[in-house]
Each structure stands twice: as C-alpha cells, then as structure tokens.
Amino acid sequence: MSAAGRSAPGRLRWFLRGAAACFSIPGLILASAFVGFAGLAREAGLTLAQTVFMTATVWALPAKVVLVGAVIAGNGLLAAAFAVALSSVRLTPMVVSLVPEMRAPRTRGWVLYLLSHFIAVTSWVIAMRAFRDIPRPMRTAYYGGLGGTLVAINVGVVAIVFVIAERLPPLVSAGLFLLTPLYFLTSLWGSARERASHVAMLVGLALGPLFHLIVPDLALLAAGLTGGGLAYAWHRMRRGRP
Amino acid sequence: MTFEAIDAWWWPYAFILLAGWLATDAWRFLGVYLGGRIAEESDLLVLVRCIATALVAAVIANLVVFPNGALAGVPLALRVGAAAAGFVAYLLGGRHIIVGVLAGEAALFAGMALL
Numbered sequence: 120m121s122a123a124g125r126s127a128p129g130r131l132r133w134f135l136r137g138a139a140a141c142f143s144i145p146g147l148i149l150a151s152a153f154v155g156f157a158g159l160a161r162e163a164g165l166t167l168a169q170t171v172f173m174t175a176t177v178w179a180l181p182a183k184v185v186l187v188g189a190v191i192a193g194n195g196l197l198a199a200a201f202a203v204a205l206s207s208v209r210l211t212p213m214v215v216s217l218v219p220e221m222r223a224p225r226t227r228g229w230v231l232y233l234l235s236h237f238i239a240v241t242s243w244v245i246a247m248r249a250f251r252d253i254p255r256p257m258r259t260a261y262y263g264g265l266g267g268t269l270v271a272i273n274v275g276v277v278a279i280v281f282v283i284a285e286r287l288p289p290l291v292s293a294g295l296f297l298l299t300p301l302y303f304l305t306s307l308w309g310s311a312r313e314r315a316s317h318v319a320m321l322v323g324l325a326l327g328p329l330f331h332l333i334v335p336d337l338a339l340l341a342a343g344l345t346g347g348g349l350a351y352a353w354h355r356m357r358r359g360r361p
Numbered sequence: 362m363t364f365e366a367i368d369a370w371w372w373p374y375a376f377i378l379l380a381g382w383l384a385t386d387a388w389r390f391l392g393v394y395l396g397g398r399i400a401e402e403s404d405l406l407v408l409v410r411c412i413a414t415a416l417v418a419a420v421i422a423n424l425v426v427f428p429n430g431a432l433a434g435v436p437l438a439l440r441v442g443a444a445a446a447g448f449v450a451y452l453l454g455g456r457h458i459i460v461g462v463l464a465g466e467a468a469l470f471a472g473m474a475l476l
Contacts, residue, residue, distance in 0.1 A: 214392025
C-alpha cells in the first residue's frame with residue numbers, strides 16, 4: 120500500500136466510488152421496492168415524518184415491512200418488537216461475514232459499529248462483490264459512501280412518493296402496493312442459501328393468511344415460528360437420509 | 362401498547378425506535394461483536410434463516426390476501442393471480458427480480474383494464 124493510497128484524498132475517492140455504486144441495477148431495484156414501501160406506510164396511517172424516520176433508523180426493508188404489518192394488525196409494542204427481531208436475526212450472519220473483510224489493522228471499533236447500520240441485503244451483495252478489488256484500508260470509506268448514499272437516496276424516494284401517492288390514479292396506486300410483495304417474492308427466493316429456506320417461504324405464504332384468520336394478534340409470529348420450524352424439520356429429515 | 366396507544370407526538374417515534382431500530386440494529390451490533398466466530402453453515406443459522414424467511418413470507422401473503430388501500434378494490438383472484446404470475450415469470454425468466462416485478466405489474470394492469 121503506497122502512502123498516497125492511505126491519504127485523505129484517497130479515502131474521499133473511494134467514498135465517492137462507493138456512492139457511485141448505488142446507481143446500478145441493484146440500486147434501482149431497491150429504490151422501486153422503497154416506492155412500494157412508501158405507499159404501504161402511507162396506507163397504514165403513518166405520517167411522512169414517521170415514515171422517513173423509520174426508513175433511516177431501521178433501514179432493513181423486511182424489518183420495516185414487518186413493523187408496518189404489525190402496526191396495521193394493531194399489535195402491541197412487545198409483539199411488534201419480537202416479530203421485527205425475528206425478521207432481523209438474519210442480519211447477524213451477514214454482518215459477521217462482511218466485517219472481517221472490512222477491518223484493517225488500524226480500523227477503529229466505533230467505525231465498524233456505525234457502518235454496520237447500513238448492512239442490509241443490497242449493500243451487502245454489492246460490497247461482497249466489490250471488496251475484492253478494493254485495497255483493504257479503503258474498504259470502510261467505500262462502504263460508508265455506498266451505505267450512506269443508499270440510505271439518503273431511498274429516504275428521498277420515500278418522501279417524494281409519500282407526498283405524490285395521494286394524487287395517483289387507482290390503477291397506478293394498486294400497482295404501487297403490489298411492488299412490495301413482488302419484490303420480496305422474487306428476492307427472498309433468490310437469496311435463499313439452502314432448499315429449506317424455499318420450503319420456509321412457501322409454508323410461510325400459506326400460513327400467514329391462515330393464522331391471520333385464526334389468531335390475528337399473533338399471526339406473524341405464529342406463521343414465522345411454525346413455518347420456520349417445519350422447514351427446519353424438513354431440512355434435518357432430508358439430511359438424515361443417505 | 363399499540364402504535365396508537367398513547368396520544369402524544371413522540372409515542373410513534375418511540376414505538377419505531379424500540380420495535381424497529383433496537384430490534385434490528387441490536388443484531389447488526391452483535392454481528393460486529395462476534396466478528397468471525399460463527400460458522401455460516403452452522404445448523405442454528407439454518408433455523409434462524411428459515412424462521413426469518415417464513416415470517417417475511419407471511420407478511421407478504423397477508424399484504425396480497427388482506428390488502429389496504431387501492432389494492433383492496435381489486436378482486437382477490439386477480440391480486441393472487443398477478444403475484445403468482447410475477448413469481449412464475451421470475452422463475453422461468455432467468456431469475457431476475459426486475460422480470461418478476463414487471464410481469465406481475467403487467468398482469469395486474471391487464472386484469473384491471475379487462476374488469
């Protein structure tokens with residue numbers, strides 16, 4: 120590593136390259152998913168400020184969709200927090216796999232904790248692919264540019280869509296609400312690590328509406344735990360066979 | 362203690378911070394703390410991923426089957442059909458998210474135009 124590569128201009132350059140990586144197909148798809156989320160949050164009765172606040176503080180889209188789902192269902196704080204926590208556990212292994220790639224000998228701990236807030240599916244996928252070609256001491260700068268810009272762009276998308284959603288014709292409006300389900304149906308299937316996750320998704324799709332009719336207050340938790348448990352049992356049984 | 366339980370401007374923000382931010386960033390911070398101590402292939406993580414996937418899938422199905430807003434005016438069969446069409450197009454069309462999204466939206470618009 121040359122001395123110039125470690126200097127402040129070097130960091131700025133990599134920060135800007137990270138920011139530029141947002142303007143890509145994955146970045147565009149994520150923005151379209153946030154268009155759908157803004158419509159969803161508005162329909163759930165959230166205000167513009169609350170929706171923007173939620174976008175910036177929670178960031179992970181599945182967690183926000185679950186949180187808004189809990190608000191729509193009228194769930195209490197504990198049930199909502201538990202459901203969101205279950206949907207966000209998957210972030211831990213993602214962070215665990217990304218942080219060692221980002222850490223250089225002189226990286227400070229608080230920088231990693233700060234940057235970890237940006238970790239969600241899209242930035243994780245982009246970074247895991249890009250890091251190979253980035254000098255190690257520049258990776259935190261790159262990821263800061265990437266994550267920070269993704270959050271900023273999508274906070275803007277959410278705010279704009281929230282304001283104009285009221286004036287949209289019913290056809291466009293209906294299309295807007297279908298964006299979130301379509302995005303997750305496809306991205307959940309594509310990001311599955313093992314067949315068991317595909318089973319979990321199909322069982323969860325069936326159990327969600329079923330439990331909504333039987334136990335509306337606990338439908339999400341019940342569907343997640345039952346569907347996940349069944350898929351895991353299937354995973355163990357299948358592996359048990361020769 | 363629901364989202365609307367306390368009639369004060371700060372309560373929804375407190376709700377979002379506790380049920381949203383804390384419930385999410387706690388896992389990210391735990392990930393930084395653990396560094397590289399968990400094996401990605403461990404069975405516990407398979408269970409964790411299965412539960413998270415089933416939970417999000419349940420939310421998605423409920424958004425389609427019990428929608429609010431403009432989608433509620435669309436017949437159930439068309440909502441489920443459009444979502445299914447998007448998913449099938451995704452599976453057959455090279456597994457690109459954009460293909461699934463566009464096909465699902467096209468099916469919805471076509472159905473709404475015909476009804």
